[in-house]
Structure formats: C-alpha cells, structure tokens
Amino acid sequence: MNPKSVIACDIGGTKTLTALIDIEGKILFKERHPTPKQSAEQIVELVSARISKLPGSQGIDKRSILGVGIGVAGTVDMENGLVVSSPHLPFKNTPLKQMIGDSLKLPVLIDNDATLAALGEQKFGIAKGIHNMVMMTIGTGIGGGIIIKGEIYRGTTGGAGEIGHMVIDVNGPEDDCGARGCLEALASGDAIGEMAGGISGEQVAQSAGKGDQNALRVLKRAGKSLGAGLANLVNIFDPEMIVLGGGVMIDDKIIIEEAKRVVAETALKPNRDTVRIVISELGEDAGLLGAAALVIEKVNGER
C-alpha cells in the first residue's frame, strides 16, 4: 500500500503555495506561484490545476491522497466552505470549497490562513503540545489564530482571531477596516513602510540594518505598538505561548525586542511571567502544515 499523504495549499495576498505533505508533517514537495488578482475563477483555475498535477508529478498514486486543505487570507465560513471576504483577494461569499472540490473527487477543507498557521505550529512546530496559544502573523497585514484547550477556536461565525484589527490607539491613523489605530495600521509591513515615507517594510528593515536612524525609529515605534497588542493578548488569554510569524517578524529583531520590553513592563502578573513569546519555527510553511493537520484530523475523526 502507498503511504498516505495530503495536498495543502496556502492562498496569500501575494503568492500561492501548494505542497504534498505526508501524515507525519513532512513536506515532500512544495511549489509557489504568484496569486492571480483579477478574479476568484482565476485563483480556482490555478489551484485546481496545481492540485490535480501534484501527485502525478511526484510519482504518487492519487488514491493515496487523503484530501486537500486550503488556507486563505480572509474570513472563512469553514462549515459551508465559503470565503466570506478577503482584504487582498477577489473573494466575496465565494464557494471556494465547492469550486475546487467539484472536479477533484477528494475531500476539501478550507480555513483562514493565520488560523491554520496556528494549528501548524501546534501540531508540527514550536508550539507542539501547547494547549492555549495565540499565533500572530505579521506580513503585509496582521492575522491571528487562537488555540484553546488544544483546539482551534473559530468563534460563532468563523471570524474569531482578528487580532490585527484590535485597536490600541483609538486616536491613531485610520485603517481600511474602518477603525482607527488598529494593530495592522501601526505594526504591519505596510504600516512600517508608510511610516518611513512610503517605501516597503523590507526596505525599512534593510535601512535600519545599515544604521539609518529614521528607519530605526520607525521600527521601534512599530515594536511599541506591537508590544501593546501583545500585552492585551497576554492579559486577555493568559496563554502559555504567543507565536509570531510572517515576514516582518522573521526579519526584524528590533521590533521584537521593543515589543517584549513593553509586555514585560505593562502586562499583568502572573500572566506576563509565564507566557513565552517566540518566533514561528515553520516560517512560511506554517499555514501549509496547518492545512495538512486539518485534513489529517478530519479523516482520523471519521474513521
């Protein structure tokens, strides 16, 4: 018999990853494509094509595939397989599960990308065995995933974990979400670039690395905001661990140090003394591994 494996897919605002993952969480093959921006149909076409070619291209029998897990940067109604909305993708009440699943004859599960990143870290990464944790993904925007008592917490409609839209500066700059001074408007890659005069977040980090004082100031400010957001999460969830992932976090130590200082000074005891604030171990693979874990759990649950 063929060893079983899973197809995982992570549809982000910029790139789409597809991978073949075994049931121990080992990535057998991974590929990346730019995410099409024009329509949901284009995205479905790309993802469906990659999924159906993936097993054969790796010499794997399609019958050994347990199912397909898909993470999407957006609000997902998991039960009905809908992407309700997405800030950076052309989805609006899109029946993504059906659109992709119909042609595949495989079980398809979709979920929010940051939620799956949290699950990935908890099953296969730095949060293995942790029962209560919050994952924060800081890239272009800021996403979040919550694990409570060892399980993903999705809330009433699947919209839980939107920690990027937590307001920490009620008089701060306005965000696309309609609120002022939410974390995403103050500490995301986009926000950092904007604060530095309209360049990209990466450029700010590079300049800071060369000792540019303005870039350093901007990163410290972002770190201070991030710290206030993390302190809020520490006070609210009293989690064992907060995992920071996404491009900005992995690149930038200045932000993290400043944020940790704010947590140590302003979060409440005993919470602040027990929480571990750590960097993602799985990096860009966290969402893929979470998508795989979701499928594996579901299939095992049905046995």
Place this chain on the structure above:
Amino acid sequence: MNPKSVIACDIGGTKTLTALIDIEGKILFKERHPTPKQSAEQIVELVSARISKLPGSQGIDKRSILGVGIGVAGTVDMENGLVVSSPHLPFKNTPLKQMIGDSLKLPVLIDNDATLAALGEQKFGIAKGIHNMVMMTIGTGIGGGIIIKGEIYRGTTGGAGEIGHMVIDVNGPEDDCGARGCLEALASGDAIGEMAGGISGEQVAQSAGKGDQNALRVLKRAGKSLGAGLANLVNIFDPEMIVLGGGVMIDDKIIIEEAKRVVAETALKPNRDTVRIVISELGEDAGLLGAAALVIEKVNGER
C-alpha cells in the same frame, strides 16, 4: 431528606455579599456587609462567621449544604485556592480557600468575581445556553470573564479575562496597572468620575440625567472608549454574546448607546452582525449565582 443548597459569597472592593442558594439557582437568603479593608484576616473572620451562621439562621440543616463558592475581586489561583493579588483588597498570595475552609468542614471553591459573574449569567441569567460569550463588569474598575464552548476559560495561571486592562489608547492616561490608556483608565466608574473633575461616577450619571452638558460629554467619551474595547472583543472572540454588568452599566444608557454605535461602525463583519451586546440580567447577584454554579458543577462532577 432536606433539599440541597449552596453557600455563595462575593467579596468585592466595597461590599461583601453572602447568600444561601438552592441548586436551581434560586436565592433563598442574601445579606450584605461592608468589606473590611485592613487585613485578609478581618475578611476571613467576617466571611467565616457569616457562612457558619447562614444555614441555622434560615432553619436549614448544615448537612444539606453542598459546599461554599467564593468570588473575589482579584487574580485567583483556583487550583491552589490562592488569591494571588487584588487591586482593592488586602490579599497577596493569600491561601483564602484554606483559611476559610479549615474551620468549616465543607468543600470551598474560590474564583475571580467577574469570571463567576460570567458563569452565573450563562447558567441562570441572560446567557443561558450560550456557548461563547464574554462578560464585562464595569464598576469601580473593569473586570471580565470568558466562556468558551460552554466552559469558563481561565488561561494558564488563572489570569485570563483581564479585559479591563486592555489598552485601547496607547498614549492615554496612565493606570495603576502600569499601562497607559487601558479600558479601566477610560471607562470605569472611577475614570468617569475623574474625567468629570474628581466626583464619583454615580454623580456624573446623575448630572447627565439632569442635562448637564459636561457630564454628558464625559459619559459619551467613556462610551466611545468602551465601544473600542467591545469592538476588540468582537474581532478577537467572535462571541455569540457580550454581557455588560456592574454598577456603571446598569445605570447608564448613554454609555451603552455610544459604545454600541462604535461597535457597529468599527468592528469587522460578520462578527459585528451576529454578536448580541446585552445588559446583565442578574445584576449584583451574577457573581453569587456563578459561585453557586461552580459548587454545583463540582459536586455533580464528583458523583
């Protein structure tokens, strides 16, 4: 056989309530005393005396008492029966469970007062049958309790739910907790009184009722801050319900209306459209009934 009942106690910053409650959540008798402020021993003395007199004073056989549930305004380590700290009471790593339980020969359970208020509303009040909810108690300070999948969520150390210390205005006024612009510094009874020039929160509400423009402005400002905090909770938890309790909330409609407006305008969809933001049904009894529910659950669980 005697019908079973429970003794419940709510030790607040100002008053201490003790009550005899039957296992259906009916309060058979309730009394109130000012909370002694000098020492933990004084509080233990008061509470122990009331507890031991309560059954007899109501003609109830002590043997029909299932146990004693105690809510405390502070951070509680429930497992070890410790009050770790308290902003307004003389507790500091106080082994309250042991101090009260030793002389009683009854099971004693202690927990945070706002957490118990959440449980009270969920078992016997407006949140009956609700699985995911957040309770916010707004009095002198601001406390919180979280129910996830029908159960109290306490976090890693028992410190979860400190939503009063959620920062929403990182450049705002400093609070005793060490942070700037946390909800408690902007929307609690004390904060409202201070914003109005050092009077009490009740006086502000009274003046506003008489049309005083400054008092109205202060209440609107508090409502705006409260709304930002509630929107954060809606985005993070996507709860079915948020229950508002405590003195300030029950008295003041201006704050609530303003807060709901902010939630409707700034929280994310679909969360903001499904959440119900409601006023506590049990009022000052919420904590007592939660304490009773805790004891009843525990005793039933052990059968």
